[in-house]
Amino acid sequence: xxxxxxxxxxxxxxxxxxxxxxxxxxxxxxxxxxxxxxxxxxxxxxxxxxxxxxxxxxxxxxxxxxxxxxxxxxxxxxxxxxxxxxxxxxxxxxxxxxxxxxxxxxxxxxxxxxxxxxxxxxxxxxxxxxxxxxxxxxxxxxxxxxxxxxxxxxxxxxxxxxx
Numbered sequence: 363x364x365x366x367x368x369x370x371x372x373x374x375x376x377x378x379x380x381x382x383x384x385x386x387x388x389x390x391x392x393x394x395x396x397x398x399x400x401x402x403x404x405x406x407x408x409x410x411x412x413x414x415x416x417x418x419x420x421x422x423x424x425x426x427x428x429x430x431x432x433x434x435x436x437x438x439x440x441x442x443x444x445x446x447x448x449x450x451x452x453x454x455x456x457x458x459x460x461x462x463x464x465x466x467x468x469x470x471x472x473x474x475x476x477x478x479x480x481x482x483x484x485x486x487x488x489x490x491x492x493x494x495x496x497x498x499x500x501x502x503x504x505x506x507x508x509x510x511x512x513x514x515x516x517x518x519x520x521x522x523x524x525x
Contacts, residue, residue: 365418367393374397374399375393375394376414378392380419387429390419390423392411394410402432408420411423439465440463441462442461445503446501446503451496452493455482455499455500457482458475458479461507474507477506482503485499485502
C-alpha cells in the first residue's frame with residue numbers, strides 16, 4: 363500500500379508505504395521531504411501517519427504490535443561513481459551499488475545493477491577475458507546507469523529519455 367505525498371501544496375511532502383515482509387510481518391515506512399520528516403518516537407510516528415491524506419496505514423498501525431524500535435533512514439541521495447574515468451587496475455570491474463547507488467524509494471537500484479551485469483556479460487563475450495575487458499566493461503556499465511534513454515533495450519529513436 364502506498365500513500366503518495368500531495369504535490370503543489372507548498373508544504374513538505376509526506377507519504378507512507380506498507381510492505382509485506384517474511385514471517386507474516388509488515389514494514390511501515392513513513393516518508394517526508396525536508397521539513398516534513400517523520401519523527402522516530404512512537405507517538406510522533408503514529409501522529410505523522412494519522413495526518414496523512416488517508417488514515418488507513420495509521421489505522422492498521424494502531425491494531426498492530428511493533429516488532430522493534432522505529433529506525434530512521436535519512437541517507438537518500440543518489441551516488442554515481444565514475445569509475446569508467448579512472449585508471450583502474452586491469453581486471454578490476456566495479457558494478458552494482460559500488461558504481462551507482464540509488465535512493466531505494468525509486469525501486470530501480472536492482473534494475474541498474476542487473477543492466478550492469480548484462481553489460482559486463484556482453485563485453486566479456488565480445489572481448490573475452492583479455493586485456494581491455496575491464497575498461498570496456500566499466501564504460502558499458504556506466505552507460506547502462508545513465509537512464510532509460512540509454513539502456514540497451516530502449517529504442518534508439520523516439521524515446522522520451524536522454525539521447
